[in-house]
Amino acid sequence: MKHPLFRPLAALAALLLIALFTIPGFFSITIRDGHLYGSLIDIVNRAAPLMLAALGMTLVIATRGIDISVGAVVALSGTVAAMLIGGGPDAQTPMVWALCAAMGAAALCGLWNGVLVATLGLQPIVATLILMVAGRGLAQLMTDGQIVTVYHEPFFFLGGGYFLGLPFSLSVVAIVFAAIALMMHKTALGLFIQAVGINPVAARLAGLKTAALIVFVYVFCGACAGLAGLMVSSNIKSADANNAGLMLELDAILAVTLGGTSLAGGKFSLVGSVIGALIIQTLTFTIYSLGVPPEVNMVVKAVVVFLVCLSQRSAS
Amino acid sequence: MKPVLELQGISKSFPGVKALSDVALRLYPGEVHTLMGQNGAGKSTLIKVLTGVYAPDSGTITMEGEQIRPASTQDAQRLGISTVYQEVNLCPNLSVAENIFIGRYPRKFGMVDWRAMRTQAAALLEQLEVRIDVSAQLSRYPLAIQQMVAISRALNISARVLILDEPTSSLDEAEVQLLFRVLSKLRGQGMAILFVTHFLDQTYAISDRITVMRNGEREGEYACSALTRLALVNKMIGAPEASEQLAQQAKAATPGPVFLQARALARKGALLPLDLDIREGEMLGLCGLLGSGRTETARLLFGADKADAGSIRVGERAFPFASPRDAIEQGIGFCSEDRKHEGAILALSVRENLILALQARQGLLRAIPFKVQQAMALDYVQKLGIKTADIETPIGSLSGGNQQKVLLARWLATAPRMLILDEPTRGIDVRAKQEIMDYVSGLCRKGMAILFISSELPEVLRCSDRLLVMRDRKGCGEFQRGELDETSVLHVIAGGAQ
Numbered sequence: 001m002k003h004p005l006f007r008p009l010a011a012l013a014a015l016l017l018i019a020l021f022t023i024p025g026f027f028s029i030t031i032r033d034g035h036l037y038g039s040l041i042d043i044v045n046r047a048a049p050l051m052l053a054a055l056g057m058t059l060v061i062a063t064r065g066i067d068i069s070v071g072a073v074v075a076l077s078g079t080v081a082a083m084l085i086g087g088g089p090d091a092q093t094p095m096v097w098a099l100c101a102a103m104g105a106a107a108l109c110g111l112w113n114g115v116l117v118a119t120l121g122l123q124p125i126v127a128t129l130i131l132m133v134a135g136r137g138l139a140q141l142m143t144d145g146q147i148v149t150v151y152h153e154p155f156f157f158l159g160g161g162y163f164l165g166l167p168f169s170l171s172v173v174a175i176v177f178a179a180i181a182l183m184m185h186k187t188a189l190g191l192f193i194q195a196v197g198i199n200p201v202a203a204r205l206a207g208l209k210t211a212a213l214i215v216f217v218y219v220f221c222g223a224c225a226g227l228a229g230l231m232v233s234s235n236i237k238s239a240d241a242n243n244a245g246l247m248l249e250l251d252a253i254l255a256v257t258l259g260g261t262s263l264a265g266g267k268f269s270l271v272g273s274v275i276g277a278l279i280i281q282t283l284t285f286t287i288y289s290l291g292v293p294p295e296v297n298m299v300v301k302a303v304v305v306f307l308v309c310l311s312q313r314s315a316s
Numbered sequence: 317m318k319p320v321l322e323l324q325g326i327s328k329s330f331p332g333v334k335a336l337s338d339v340a341l342r343l344y345p346g347e348v349h350t351l352m353g354q355n356g357a358g359k360s361t362l363i364k365v366l367t368g369v370y371a372p373d374s375g376t377i378t379m380e381g382e383q384i385r386p387a388s389t390q391d392a393q394r395l396g397i398s399t400v401y402q403e404v405n406l407c408p409n410l411s412v413a414e415n416i417f418i419g420r421y422p423r424k425f426g427m428v429d430w431r432a433m434r435t436q437a438a439a440l441l442e443q444l445e446v447r448i449d450v451s452a453q454l455s456r457y458p459l460a461i462q463q464m465v466a467i468s469r470a471l472n473i474s475a476r477v478l479i480l481d482e483p484t485s486s487l488d489e490a491e492v493q494l495l496f497r498v499l500s501k502l503r504g505q506g507m508a509i510l511f512v513t514h515f516l517d518q519t520y521a522i523s524d525r526i527t528v529m530r531n532g533e534r535e536g537e538y539a540c541s542a543l544t545r546l547a548l549v550n551k552m553i554g555a556p557e558a559s560e561q562l563a564q565q566a567k568a569a570t571p572g573p574v575f576l577q578a579r580a581l582a583r584k585g586a587l588l589p590l591d592l593d594i595r596e597g598e599m600l601g602l603c604g605l606l607g608s609g610r611t612e613t614a615r616l617l618f619g620a621d622k623a624d625a626g627s628i629r630v631g632e633r634a635f636p637f638a639s640p641r642d643a644i645e646q647g648i649g650f651c652s653e654d655r656k657h658e659g660a661i662l663a664l665s666v667r668e669n670l671i672l673a674l675q676a677r678q679g680l681l682r683a684i685p686f687k688v689q690q691a692m693a694l695d696y697v698q699k700l701g702i703k704t705a706d707i708e709t710p711i712g713s714l715s716g717g718n719q720q721k722v723l724l725a726r727w728l729a730t731a732p733r734m735l736i737l738d739e740p741t742r743g744i745d746v747r748a749k750q751e752i753m754d755y756v757s758g759l760c761r762k763g764m765a766i767l768f769i770s771s772e773l774p775e776v777l778r779c780s781d782r783l784l785v786m787r788d789r790k791g792c793g794e795f796q797r798g799e800l801d802e803t804s805v806l807h808v809i810a811g812g813a814q
Binding site: 187188189192204207 | 618652660682683726
């Protein structure tokens with residue numbers, strides 16, 4: 001039996017191989033001002049928000065759920081931060097507080113989703129559809145549909161800064177990943193999430209707090225989306241309630257699926273989801289670099305995704 | 317006479333398990349042949365090989381002299397092997413006639429000929445002495461009728477071999493009689509019938525010959541009249557004697573103080589106010605017909621459902637249990653009757669299933685170290701004789717009896733003071749049954765309170781210190797050990813004694 005990560009890794013390797021032969025200098029990495037530059041760095045950097053969203057989504061999907069409000073939460077958290085920091089070079093609200101408020105809003109969104117699913121028993125896709133519509137709407141209301149530009153320098157570090165020669169966003173992803181991996185390793189969270197995902201009735205009868213667990217995964221997913229939102233708005237130095245995180249939830253779900261986690265819940269792979277996010281970003285990058293017109297991009301992406309999914313289907 | 321269907325040297329392996337090893341089976345036209353064996357003996361696998369679900373690793377299947385190799389259930393049907401499964405797999409939302417002819421609707425001018433379909437369906441059912449409105453939706457009829465529909469559907473495919481996989485497990489006595497009349501009739505018409513069942517009585521009521529399987533091998537083939545019941549049981553469990561006495565000796569002299577006291581416990585639509593005491597070291601049997609309130613009582617006592625009224629007192633404190641966690645905190649464990657949906661977490665390993673309740677009680681943050689988990693799992697695998705390739709094997713690939721043992725171990729790992737066992741021995745083989753009940757009796761002797769629910773009266777009578785009989789959602793009779801005899805209990809269950 002092959003390792004469950006074999007197929008996602010093979011898919012990624014194949015994509016990289018295509019890029020190697022079609023894009024000149026794809027693998028070259030140069031050092032400028034002590035920072036690393038290159039296509040690979042670029043891909044990983046741009047994949048960072050998607051990786052965060054996919055990590056959150058993985059746990060939700062493992063409990064048989066789904067969260068389609070991720071994109072809206074991205075827009076909302078970016079907007080909250082940008083509004084609080086304001087349009088001047090100095091922050092209206094101390095930046096730390098602004099970031100905390102944005103994260104708080106995102107976590108609250110997750111809590112809302114979790115309560116709808118766990119205690120009211122709504123179907124996850126319907127429950128999170130509410131926030132998918134309302135969250136972006138709320139962000140647009142706050143900004144009057146305008147793009148809010150930020151001029152406060154420190155805010156740009158999160159999405160555009162460098163740490164240890166690498167984009168700082170990577171450190172953020174690494175910290176979140178390490179934290180959750182540690183939780184899986186040191187606590188029984190992984191076992192409980194799988195148990196609830198595979199058989200919620202039996203899990204409850206074995207004494208698990210199923211409702212609390214489900215609320216937790218949605219809150220975690222919301223927080224991940226919130227962090228991704230901060231990263232996105234920091235990177236573009238503004239909050240765009242109309243476009244930030246648009247369709248990110250679908251990419252996140254796709255990343256999770258590509259990583260080998262079944263939408264039916266149960267067994268999941270965090271590493272797989274990260275690889276899935278990298279596959280999607282590498283694909284996008286390659287298509288753009290090859291000069292494929294943007295209108296063809298979606299179709300090419302669909303075909304590749306279809307092929308990858310097909311190969312995974314035949315594996316199971 | 318030559319057999320219509322003959323299997324020779326059939327072997328089939330799954331990862332880690334040899335499910336069938338060199339199995340032979342002969343079916344003659346005009347006979348009812350019963351396939352007997354404990355769970356895990358290989359009956360289901362054999363049926364699946366025969367009906368094209370699995371391809372055998374080796375061996376031959378010969379049908380009327382020609383070697384066949386059914387590749388799918390449709391293929392098997394085409395070859396004349398029809399199967400009626402334990403769980404009726406028809407479409408409840410279609411009419412009876414549509415169910416019988418599904419996929420083979422009679423046609424006229426390219427259109428479905430509804431009238432012909434109804435007439436033919438009625439005629440087919442008439443053969444089975446079933447007279448119902450064939451245009452009515454299937455779900456309107458009781459299970460027994462649905463079973464008849466399934467059989468007439470199987471017959472419609474001009475079958476020469478009819479396989480019935482535990483068809484009687486959801487039928488009542490009268491319905492079983494009807495089924496047997498139908499089987500006798502079919503036998504008279506020269507059909508070869510392979511009948512799989514757990515019930516000894518039924519085996520002797522209908523069979524001509526018996527093939528006994530044990531541990532994936534054919535133990536032997538016997539004429540029904542030449543094999544006594546005791547001999548049959550012995551051949552199934554492979555022991556020189558069925559040790560029915562063991563559990564009986566394993567009895568505590570005197571139960572201890574009251575562990576749990578329920579007063580006027582009730583829930584609308586489930587249970588009328590019920591008083592119940594369980595003592596430490598006591599096995600309280602709970603019996604009654606399906607729907608009498610047995611399972612409902614267990615669920616209320618465990619907090620799986622919330623009681624509308626009444627109290628549960630454990631020690632000094634009285635509770636309304638709001639969730640299973642509340643009950644678990646008081647040292648109560650619960651093995652549900654629905655192993656697959658309410659017990660086992662099929663895709664998780666034996667180890668993970670086993671430690672789940674203990675880990676849940678310890679809480680999310682205090683993970684049980686992996687080494688400790690392993691040791692615990694290995695310990696229970698050995699203590700309860702759980703047959704599994706490995707403790708990391710998914711519990712779903714174990715046989716029913718072994719799954720049940722893992723679930724029992726899940727609760728034992730929490731060191732409970734009271735266990736609620738709802739039909740712990742349903743659908744599992746004789747030996748596992750015995751082993752589980754022996755083990756539980758042993759625990760009871762050491763002071764654990766046991767609430768034992770079973771629909772097998774002899775089993776409850778044998779094991780219980782005290783017996784509570786339920787009928788129509790209320791308690792309606794209590795028997796002490798010593799005054800337990802089958803007739804009087806049956807009388808109360810049936811509603812004769814007031």
